[in-house]
Amino acid sequence: MEELIQEYTDQAKNGFYSVHLSEISKKGNQAFTTSDIHNHKGVLLARKGVNIDQGVRQQLIKHKLLKPLDNHIGLEHQADTQTLINEFRRLLDNYPDMHAVNEALNFGPEFEKLLQLEKLHPLITQKLTVLETQMRSEFEKSIFAAWFSTMIAREMGLSMNERRDTLVAALIHDIGLLHLDPDIICSNRKLSAEEWRTVRAHVIVGKIIADSIPGIYPEISRAVIEHHEDCFGAGYPLALNEKQLGIPGKIINMTDSIHSIRVKSFSNSQRTLGDIKPYLQLNPTTNGYEVYRATMSIIKKSGLRPVRLRPDDCPKDYAKNLGKQIDILGEAKQALDDIHENLLELRDRIDQHDVKQLSAMAAITNRICSTIDESGLLSSEIAEWLQKERVLSDVDEQVMGEFNEIELLIKELTWQIRNTVRMFHSYNDSDTTQDTMMMEQIETSIQSIQDIFDRLS
DSSP, X not given: OHHHHHHHHHHHHSTHHHHHHHHHHHTTOOEEESSOEEBTTOOEEEOTTOBOOHHHHHHHHTSOBSSOGGGGEEESSOOOHHHHHHHHHHHHHHOHHHHHHHHHTTOHHHHHHHHHHSOOOHHHHHHHHHHHHHOHHHHHHHHHHHHHHHHHHHHTTOOHHHHHHHHHHHHHTTGGGGGSOHHHHTOOSOOOHHHHHHHHTHHHHHHHHHHHSTTOOHHHHHHHHHTTOOTBSOSSSSOOBGGGOOHHHHHHXXXXXXXXXXXXXXXXSSOOGGGOHHHHHHOTTTTOHHHHHHHHHHHHHHTOOOXXXXXXXXXXXXXXHHHHHHHHHHHHHHHHXXXXXXXXXXXXXXXXXXXXXXXXXXXXXXXXXXXXXHHTTTSHHHHHHHHHXXXXXXXXXXXXXXXXXXXXXXXXXXXXXXXXXXXXXXXXXXXXOOOHHHHHHHHHHHHHHHHHHHHHO
Protein backbone atom coordinates (compact mmCIF):
# COMPACT_ATOMS: atom_id res chain seq x y z
CA MET A 1 0.00 0.00 0.00
CA GLU A 2 2.83 2.40 0.79
CA GLU A 3 4.02 2.28 -2.82
CA LEU A 4 0.55 3.20 -4.07
CA ILE A 5 0.25 6.03 -1.56
CA GLN A 6 3.62 7.38 -2.66
CA GLU A 7 2.69 7.08 -6.33
CA TYR A 8 -0.52 9.10 -5.95
CA THR A 9 0.49 11.64 -3.31
CA ASP A 10 1.17 14.26 -5.98
CA GLN A 11 -2.19 13.44 -7.56
CA ALA A 12 -3.89 14.42 -4.31
CA LYS A 13 -2.02 17.74 -4.33
CA ASN A 14 -2.33 18.48 -8.04
CA GLY A 15 -4.14 21.28 -9.81
CA PHE A 16 -7.04 19.28 -11.31
CA TYR A 17 -9.09 20.27 -8.27
CA SER A 18 -8.70 23.87 -9.48
CA VAL A 19 -10.75 23.02 -12.58
CA HIS A 20 -13.75 22.37 -10.37
CA LEU A 21 -13.03 25.41 -8.22
CA SER A 22 -12.95 27.75 -11.19
CA GLU A 23 -16.19 26.24 -12.49
CA ILE A 24 -17.84 26.80 -9.11
CA SER A 25 -16.71 30.42 -9.20
CA LYS A 26 -18.31 30.84 -12.62
CA LYS A 27 -21.54 29.41 -11.21
CA GLY A 28 -21.68 32.04 -8.46
CA ASN A 29 -19.95 30.45 -5.46
CA GLN A 30 -16.61 32.23 -5.39
CA ALA A 31 -13.54 30.09 -4.67
CA PHE A 32 -10.47 32.01 -3.49
CA THR A 33 -6.99 31.41 -2.10
CA THR A 34 -6.57 31.69 1.66
CA SER A 35 -2.76 31.65 1.51
CA ASP A 36 0.06 31.84 -1.03
CA ILE A 37 0.37 28.77 -3.28
CA HIS A 38 3.82 27.49 -4.31
CA ASN A 39 4.97 24.68 -6.54
CA HIS A 40 7.20 21.88 -5.22
CA LYS A 41 10.29 24.00 -5.96
CA GLY A 42 8.99 26.93 -3.92
CA VAL A 43 8.00 29.13 -6.86
CA LEU A 44 4.98 31.34 -6.12
CA LEU A 45 2.00 30.42 -8.32
CA ALA A 46 -0.85 32.40 -6.75
CA ARG A 47 -1.00 34.94 -3.94
CA LYS A 48 -3.37 34.89 -1.00
CA GLY A 49 -6.76 36.46 -1.67
CA VAL A 50 -7.05 35.88 -5.42
CA ASN A 51 -10.09 34.31 -7.03
CA ILE A 52 -9.71 30.93 -8.70
CA ASP A 53 -10.53 31.90 -12.27
CA GLN A 54 -9.48 30.23 -15.51
CA GLY A 55 -6.11 32.02 -15.54
CA VAL A 56 -5.18 30.86 -12.03
CA ARG A 57 -6.50 27.41 -12.86
CA GLN A 58 -4.22 27.08 -15.89
CA GLN A 59 -1.26 28.15 -13.79
CA LEU A 60 -1.99 25.57 -11.08
CA ILE A 61 -2.58 22.67 -13.46
CA LYS A 62 0.88 23.05 -14.99
CA HIS A 63 2.73 22.52 -11.72
CA LYS A 64 3.32 19.98 -9.00
CA LEU A 65 2.19 21.75 -5.84
CA LEU A 66 4.15 21.97 -2.61
CA LYS A 67 1.05 21.39 -0.47
CA PRO A 68 -2.44 20.05 -1.25
CA LEU A 69 -4.48 22.70 -3.05
CA ASP A 70 -7.49 22.31 -0.78
CA ASN A 71 -5.40 23.58 2.16
CA HIS A 72 -5.21 26.97 0.42
CA ILE A 73 -8.86 27.32 -0.59
CA GLY A 74 -11.94 29.03 0.79
CA LEU A 75 -15.49 29.06 -0.62
CA GLU A 76 -17.94 31.92 -0.36
CA HIS A 77 -20.73 29.45 0.43
CA GLN A 78 -19.96 26.10 1.98
CA ALA A 79 -22.22 23.16 2.86
CA ASP A 80 -23.01 22.48 6.51
CA THR A 81 -24.91 19.85 8.46
CA GLN A 82 -28.27 21.36 7.58
CA THR A 83 -27.34 21.21 3.88
CA LEU A 84 -26.76 17.47 4.19
CA ILE A 85 -29.99 16.97 6.13
CA ASN A 86 -31.94 18.90 3.49
CA GLU A 87 -30.38 16.80 0.76
CA PHE A 88 -31.27 13.63 2.66
CA ARG A 89 -34.89 14.74 2.93
CA ARG A 90 -34.94 15.62 -0.76
CA LEU A 91 -33.63 12.16 -1.59
CA LEU A 92 -36.50 10.55 0.31
CA ASP A 93 -39.01 12.84 -1.41
CA ASN A 94 -37.67 11.82 -4.82
CA TYR A 95 -37.71 8.09 -4.07
CA PRO A 96 -40.88 6.94 -2.26
CA ASP A 97 -39.46 3.45 -1.70
CA MET A 98 -36.46 4.91 0.16
CA HIS A 99 -38.91 6.93 2.23
CA ALA A 100 -40.81 3.70 2.98
CA VAL A 101 -37.63 1.99 4.18
CA ASN A 102 -36.74 4.98 6.33
CA GLU A 103 -40.20 5.10 7.91
CA ALA A 104 -40.49 1.35 8.48
CA LEU A 105 -37.18 1.24 10.33
CA ASN A 106 -37.73 4.64 12.00
CA PHE A 107 -34.21 5.62 11.04
CA GLY A 108 -34.60 9.23 9.93
CA PRO A 109 -34.32 10.84 13.40
CA GLU A 110 -31.26 8.77 14.27
CA PHE A 111 -29.54 9.55 10.97
CA GLU A 112 -30.14 13.28 11.28
CA LYS A 113 -28.92 13.18 14.88
CA LEU A 114 -25.73 11.42 13.75
CA LEU A 115 -25.14 14.16 11.20
CA GLN A 116 -25.68 16.85 13.82
CA LEU A 117 -23.38 15.18 16.36
CA GLU A 118 -20.58 14.68 13.85
CA LYS A 119 -18.70 17.97 13.67
CA LEU A 120 -17.49 17.67 10.10
CA HIS A 121 -14.14 19.29 9.44
CA PRO A 122 -14.33 22.30 7.06
CA LEU A 123 -12.20 20.39 4.55
CA ILE A 124 -14.90 17.71 4.36
CA THR A 125 -17.70 20.20 3.84
CA GLN A 126 -15.56 21.98 1.22
CA LYS A 127 -15.20 18.74 -0.72
CA LEU A 128 -18.91 17.95 -0.42
CA THR A 129 -19.79 21.45 -1.63
CA VAL A 130 -17.62 21.01 -4.72
CA LEU A 131 -18.98 17.49 -5.28
CA GLU A 132 -22.56 18.74 -5.07
CA THR A 133 -21.96 21.43 -7.70
CA GLN A 134 -19.66 19.55 -10.06
CA MET A 135 -20.73 15.91 -9.75
CA ARG A 136 -24.32 16.04 -8.59
CA SER A 137 -25.00 12.32 -9.03
CA GLU A 138 -21.90 11.42 -7.00
CA PHE A 139 -23.00 13.79 -4.24
CA GLU A 140 -26.44 12.19 -4.13
CA LYS A 141 -24.80 8.77 -4.01
CA SER A 142 -22.70 9.92 -1.04
CA ILE A 143 -25.82 11.00 0.85
CA PHE A 144 -27.52 7.69 0.02
CA ALA A 145 -24.42 5.76 1.09
CA ALA A 146 -24.20 7.66 4.38
CA TRP A 147 -27.88 6.93 5.14
CA PHE A 148 -28.04 3.29 4.08
CA SER A 149 -24.58 2.43 5.41
CA THR A 150 -25.35 3.68 8.91
CA MET A 151 -28.66 1.83 8.79
CA ILE A 152 -26.79 -1.39 7.96
CA ALA A 153 -24.30 -0.62 10.74
CA ARG A 154 -27.18 -0.26 13.22
CA GLU A 155 -28.78 -3.48 11.97
CA MET A 156 -25.46 -5.25 12.54
CA GLY A 157 -25.38 -3.99 16.12
CA LEU A 158 -22.26 -1.86 15.66
CA SER A 159 -21.42 0.70 18.35
CA MET A 160 -22.31 4.38 17.99
CA ASN A 161 -18.65 5.23 17.32
CA GLU A 162 -18.51 2.61 14.56
CA ARG A 163 -21.69 4.04 13.04
CA ARG A 164 -20.20 7.51 13.05
CA ASP A 165 -17.01 6.24 11.40
CA THR A 166 -19.16 4.54 8.76
CA LEU A 167 -21.17 7.74 8.26
CA VAL A 168 -18.12 9.93 7.62
CA ALA A 169 -16.43 7.32 5.41
CA ALA A 170 -19.59 7.02 3.30
CA LEU A 171 -19.85 10.78 2.89
CA ILE A 172 -16.29 11.15 1.63
CA HIS A 173 -15.65 7.80 -0.08
CA ASP A 174 -15.63 9.29 -3.60
CA ILE A 175 -13.99 12.67 -3.01
CA GLY A 176 -10.84 11.40 -4.72
CA LEU A 177 -12.69 11.82 -8.03
CA LEU A 178 -12.38 15.59 -7.63
CA HIS A 179 -8.58 15.38 -7.93
CA LEU A 180 -8.44 13.35 -11.14
CA ASP A 181 -8.52 14.56 -14.72
CA PRO A 182 -12.13 15.71 -15.38
CA ASP A 183 -11.76 14.84 -19.07
CA ILE A 184 -11.47 11.20 -17.97
CA ILE A 185 -13.72 11.14 -14.91
CA CYS A 186 -16.63 12.93 -16.59
CA SER A 187 -16.24 11.22 -19.98
CA ASN A 188 -18.95 9.04 -21.53
CA ARG A 189 -16.61 7.48 -24.11
CA LYS A 190 -14.89 4.13 -23.89
CA LEU A 191 -11.82 4.50 -21.70
CA SER A 192 -8.40 3.01 -22.33
CA ALA A 193 -6.63 0.75 -19.84
CA GLU A 194 -4.57 3.67 -18.55
CA GLU A 195 -7.67 5.84 -18.19
CA TRP A 196 -9.45 3.12 -16.22
CA ARG A 197 -6.37 2.96 -14.01
CA THR A 198 -6.84 6.69 -13.42
CA VAL A 199 -10.50 6.24 -12.46
CA ARG A 200 -9.67 3.46 -10.04
CA ALA A 201 -7.03 5.64 -8.42
CA HIS A 202 -9.81 7.69 -6.78
CA VAL A 203 -9.80 5.30 -3.81
CA ILE A 204 -6.10 5.88 -3.21
CA VAL A 205 -6.31 9.64 -3.67
CA GLY A 206 -9.37 9.65 -1.42
CA LYS A 207 -7.44 7.92 1.35
CA ILE A 208 -4.55 10.38 1.04
CA ILE A 209 -6.99 13.27 1.39
CA ALA A 210 -8.79 11.61 4.29
CA ASP A 211 -5.48 11.04 6.09
CA SER A 212 -4.72 14.75 5.77
CA ILE A 213 -7.93 15.82 7.54
CA PRO A 214 -7.31 16.60 11.23
CA GLY A 215 -9.22 14.32 13.58
CA ILE A 216 -10.05 11.63 11.02
CA TYR A 217 -9.88 8.16 12.55
CA PRO A 218 -7.85 5.46 10.73
CA GLU A 219 -10.96 3.32 10.16
CA ILE A 220 -12.47 6.10 8.05
CA SER A 221 -9.58 6.49 5.62
CA ARG A 222 -9.22 2.69 5.55
CA ALA A 223 -12.85 2.38 4.43
CA VAL A 224 -12.27 4.95 1.70
CA ILE A 225 -9.48 2.92 0.08
CA GLU A 226 -11.31 -0.39 0.61
CA HIS A 227 -14.76 0.46 -0.71
CA HIS A 228 -14.10 -1.24 -4.07
CA GLU A 229 -12.56 -4.37 -2.56
CA ASP A 230 -14.55 -7.56 -2.04
CA CYS A 231 -14.22 -10.67 0.08
CA PHE A 232 -13.04 -12.81 -2.84
CA GLY A 233 -9.87 -10.81 -3.45
CA ALA A 234 -11.29 -9.63 -6.77
CA GLY A 235 -11.52 -5.91 -5.97
CA TYR A 236 -9.12 -3.01 -6.19
CA PRO A 237 -6.66 -1.45 -5.51
CA LEU A 238 -5.07 -4.15 -3.34
CA ALA A 239 -7.13 -7.30 -4.11
CA LEU A 240 -7.63 -7.92 -0.38
CA ASN A 241 -9.60 -10.87 1.00
CA GLU A 242 -12.33 -10.97 3.61
CA LYS A 243 -10.02 -11.32 6.61
CA GLN A 244 -8.02 -8.28 5.51
CA LEU A 245 -11.01 -5.95 5.11
CA GLY A 246 -12.62 -3.66 7.67
CA ILE A 247 -16.38 -3.63 8.18
CA PRO A 248 -17.08 0.00 7.07
CA GLY A 249 -15.48 -0.62 3.67
CA LYS A 250 -17.57 -3.76 3.17
CA ILE A 251 -20.73 -1.86 4.08
CA ILE A 252 -20.01 1.02 1.69
CA ASN A 253 -19.29 -1.42 -1.13
CA MET A 254 -22.73 -2.91 -0.51
CA THR A 255 -24.52 0.45 -0.45
CA ASP A 256 -22.78 1.57 -3.65
CA SER A 257 -24.07 -1.57 -5.36
CA ILE A 258 -27.60 -1.02 -4.05
CA HIS A 259 -27.54 2.61 -5.18
CA SER A 260 -26.37 1.60 -8.66
CA ILE A 261 -29.14 -0.99 -8.97
CA ARG A 262 -31.87 1.31 -7.69
CA VAL A 263 -30.87 4.54 -9.44
CA LYS A 264 -29.35 3.17 -12.67
CA SER A 265 -30.65 -0.35 -13.38
CA PHE A 266 -34.19 0.51 -12.27
CA SER A 267 -34.23 4.03 -13.68
CA ASN A 268 -36.56 3.28 -16.59
CA SER A 269 -38.87 0.89 -14.78
CA GLN A 270 -41.24 0.86 -11.83
CA ARG A 271 -38.94 -1.35 -9.77
CA THR A 272 -38.01 -0.34 -6.23
CA LEU A 273 -35.73 -1.44 -3.41
CA GLY A 274 -38.21 -4.24 -2.90
CA ASP A 275 -36.85 -5.81 -6.10
CA ILE A 276 -33.20 -6.06 -5.06
CA LYS A 277 -33.50 -9.35 -3.17
CA PRO A 278 -32.50 -11.47 -6.18
CA TYR A 279 -29.40 -9.31 -6.63
CA LEU A 280 -28.48 -9.72 -2.98
CA GLN A 281 -29.14 -13.46 -3.05
CA LEU A 282 -26.71 -13.84 -5.94
CA ASN A 283 -23.95 -12.18 -3.92
CA PRO A 284 -24.44 -13.19 -0.25
CA THR A 285 -20.74 -13.28 0.65
CA THR A 286 -19.25 -10.63 -1.66
CA ASN A 287 -19.19 -8.10 1.20
CA GLY A 288 -19.30 -10.61 4.03
CA TYR A 289 -22.30 -12.60 5.15
CA GLU A 290 -22.97 -10.34 8.15
CA VAL A 291 -23.37 -7.31 5.86
CA TYR A 292 -25.62 -9.30 3.52
CA ARG A 293 -27.79 -10.54 6.37
CA ALA A 294 -28.25 -7.04 7.81
CA THR A 295 -29.12 -5.65 4.35
CA MET A 296 -31.67 -8.38 3.70
CA SER A 297 -33.16 -7.75 7.14
CA ILE A 298 -33.65 -4.07 6.29
CA ILE A 299 -35.42 -4.88 3.02
CA LYS A 300 -37.67 -7.42 4.74
CA LYS A 301 -38.55 -5.01 7.57
CA SER A 302 -39.37 -2.28 5.03
CA GLY A 303 -42.42 -4.20 3.88
CA LEU A 304 -41.61 -3.42 0.24
CA ARG A 305 -42.76 -6.08 -2.18
CA PRO A 306 -41.33 -6.87 -5.62
CA VAL A 307 -43.09 -5.06 -8.43
CA ARG A 308 -44.85 -7.45 -10.78
CA LEU A 309 -44.12 -6.06 -14.23
CA ARG A 310 -46.22 -7.38 -17.08
CA PRO A 311 -44.44 -7.35 -20.43
CA ASP A 312 -45.95 -5.90 -23.57
CA ASP A 313 -46.01 -9.33 -25.20
CA CYS A 314 -48.17 -12.23 -24.03
CA PRO A 315 -47.01 -14.52 -21.18
CA LYS A 316 -45.99 -17.37 -23.47
CA ASP A 317 -43.77 -15.01 -25.48
CA TYR A 318 -42.33 -13.72 -22.19
CA ALA A 319 -41.46 -17.29 -21.20
CA LYS A 320 -39.96 -17.92 -24.65
CA ASN A 321 -37.81 -14.80 -24.39
CA LEU A 322 -36.58 -15.75 -20.93
CA GLY A 323 -35.63 -19.17 -22.25
CA LYS A 324 -33.65 -17.54 -25.05
CA GLN A 325 -31.83 -15.25 -22.59
CA ILE A 326 -30.95 -18.22 -20.39
CA ASP A 327 -29.53 -20.10 -23.40
CA ILE A 328 -27.38 -17.08 -24.26
CA LEU A 329 -26.27 -16.79 -20.62
CA GLY A 330 -25.21 -20.45 -20.78
CA GLU A 331 -23.08 -19.77 -23.86
CA ALA A 332 -21.49 -16.78 -22.14
CA LYS A 333 -20.70 -18.92 -19.10
CA GLN A 334 -18.95 -21.49 -21.30
CA ALA A 335 -16.76 -18.75 -22.76
CA LEU A 336 -16.09 -17.47 -19.24
CA ASP A 337 -15.09 -20.99 -18.15
CA ASP A 338 -12.57 -21.04 -21.01
CA ILE A 339 -11.17 -17.68 -19.90
CA HIS A 340 -10.86 -18.95 -16.32
CA GLU A 341 -8.85 -22.00 -17.42
CA ASN A 342 -6.58 -19.81 -19.56
CA LEU A 343 -6.04 -17.41 -16.68
CA LEU A 344 -5.00 -20.21 -14.35
CA GLU A 345 -2.55 -21.54 -16.94
CA LEU A 346 -1.21 -18.07 -17.70
CA ARG A 347 -0.78 -17.33 -14.00
CA ASP A 348 1.61 -20.26 -13.69
CA ARG A 349 3.77 -19.03 -16.58
CA ILE A 350 4.29 -15.33 -15.96
CA ASP A 351 6.50 -13.17 -13.81
CA GLN A 352 5.57 -12.86 -10.15
CA HIS A 353 4.75 -9.15 -10.35
CA ASP A 354 1.76 -9.95 -12.57
CA VAL A 355 0.43 -12.95 -10.63
CA LYS A 356 -1.70 -11.03 -8.15
CA GLN A 357 -3.73 -9.23 -10.81
CA LEU A 358 -4.28 -12.40 -12.79
CA SER A 359 -5.25 -14.23 -9.61
CA ALA A 360 -7.83 -11.54 -8.90
CA MET A 361 -9.22 -11.88 -12.42
CA ALA A 362 -9.36 -15.65 -12.03
CA ALA A 363 -11.19 -15.19 -8.73
CA ILE A 364 -13.78 -12.98 -10.44
CA THR A 365 -14.42 -15.43 -13.29
CA ASN A 366 -14.66 -18.33 -10.87
CA ARG A 367 -17.11 -16.43 -8.65
CA ILE A 368 -19.38 -15.49 -11.56
CA CYS A 369 -19.39 -19.01 -12.98
CA SER A 370 -20.15 -20.43 -9.55
CA THR A 371 -22.91 -17.87 -9.02
CA ILE A 372 -24.51 -18.80 -12.36
CA ASP A 373 -24.42 -22.48 -11.37
CA GLU A 374 -25.85 -21.77 -7.92
CA SER A 375 -28.64 -19.60 -9.35
CA GLY A 376 -30.15 -22.68 -10.97
CA LEU A 377 -30.95 -20.72 -14.14
CA LEU A 378 -29.14 -23.25 -16.34
CA SER A 379 -30.84 -26.26 -14.75
CA SER A 380 -33.02 -28.60 -16.79
CA GLU A 381 -35.86 -27.97 -14.32
CA ILE A 382 -36.00 -24.27 -15.22
CA ALA A 383 -35.88 -25.06 -18.92
CA GLU A 384 -38.69 -27.61 -18.64
CA TRP A 385 -40.80 -25.24 -16.54
CA LEU A 386 -40.42 -22.38 -19.03
CA GLN A 387 -41.25 -24.74 -21.88
CA LYS A 388 -44.42 -25.74 -20.06
CA GLU A 389 -45.45 -22.11 -19.44
CA ARG A 390 -44.93 -21.27 -23.12
CA VAL A 391 -47.96 -23.33 -24.10
CA LEU A 392 -50.27 -21.58 -21.64
CA SER A 393 -52.45 -18.68 -22.77
CA ASP A 394 -52.21 -16.93 -19.39
CA VAL A 395 -50.29 -17.19 -16.10
CA ASP A 396 -51.22 -16.29 -12.55
CA GLU A 397 -49.57 -13.61 -10.43
CA GLN A 398 -47.25 -16.06 -8.69
CA VAL A 399 -45.83 -17.30 -11.99
CA MET A 400 -45.50 -13.73 -13.24
CA GLY A 401 -43.53 -12.93 -10.10
CA GLU A 402 -41.23 -15.87 -10.81
CA PHE A 403 -40.77 -14.64 -14.38
CA ASN A 404 -39.82 -11.23 -13.01
CA GLU A 405 -37.31 -12.73 -10.58
CA ILE A 406 -35.67 -14.78 -13.33
CA GLU A 407 -35.40 -11.66 -15.47
CA LEU A 408 -33.70 -9.78 -12.63
CA LEU A 409 -31.25 -12.64 -12.08
CA ILE A 410 -30.36 -12.70 -15.77
CA LYS A 411 -29.80 -8.93 -15.83
CA GLU A 412 -27.54 -9.02 -12.78
CA LEU A 413 -25.45 -11.91 -14.07
CA THR A 414 -25.23 -10.29 -17.50
CA TRP A 415 -24.01 -7.06 -15.90
CA GLN A 416 -21.39 -8.95 -13.91
CA ILE A 417 -20.07 -10.64 -17.04
CA ARG A 418 -20.04 -7.38 -19.03
CA ASN A 419 -18.15 -5.65 -16.21
CA THR A 420 -15.64 -8.49 -16.15
CA VAL A 421 -15.13 -8.23 -19.91
CA ARG A 422 -14.39 -4.55 -19.51
CA MET A 423 -11.79 -5.37 -16.86
CA PHE A 424 -10.19 -7.95 -19.18
CA HIS A 425 -9.91 -5.36 -21.93
CA SER A 426 -8.21 -2.95 -19.54
CA TYR A 427 -5.73 -5.65 -18.58
CA ASN A 428 -5.13 -6.85 -22.13
CA ASP A 429 -4.53 -3.29 -23.35
CA SER A 430 -1.99 -2.63 -20.61
CA ASP A 431 0.74 -4.90 -22.09
CA THR A 432 1.65 -6.15 -18.63
CA THR A 433 2.40 -9.68 -19.85
CA GLN A 434 4.45 -10.96 -22.78
CA ASP A 435 2.53 -14.25 -23.09
CA THR A 436 1.00 -13.22 -26.42
CA MET A 437 -0.50 -16.57 -27.35
CA MET A 438 -2.39 -16.97 -24.09
CA MET A 439 -3.66 -13.40 -24.14
CA GLU A 440 -4.87 -13.94 -27.71
CA GLN A 441 -6.87 -16.95 -26.50
CA ILE A 442 -8.40 -14.86 -23.73
CA GLU A 443 -9.18 -12.07 -26.21
CA THR A 444 -10.93 -14.58 -28.48
CA SER A 445 -13.12 -15.71 -25.58
CA ILE A 446 -13.85 -12.09 -24.67
CA GLN A 447 -14.93 -11.37 -28.26
CA SER A 448 -17.10 -14.48 -28.13
CA ILE A 449 -18.88 -13.16 -25.04
CA GLN A 450 -19.43 -9.79 -26.68
CA ASP A 451 -20.90 -11.45 -29.78
CA ILE A 452 -23.17 -13.54 -27.57
CA PHE A 453 -24.45 -10.48 -25.72
CA ASP A 454 -24.99 -8.63 -28.98
CA ARG A 455 -27.57 -11.30 -29.73
CA LEU A 456 -29.08 -10.80 -26.30
CA SER A 457 -29.48 -7.08 -27.00
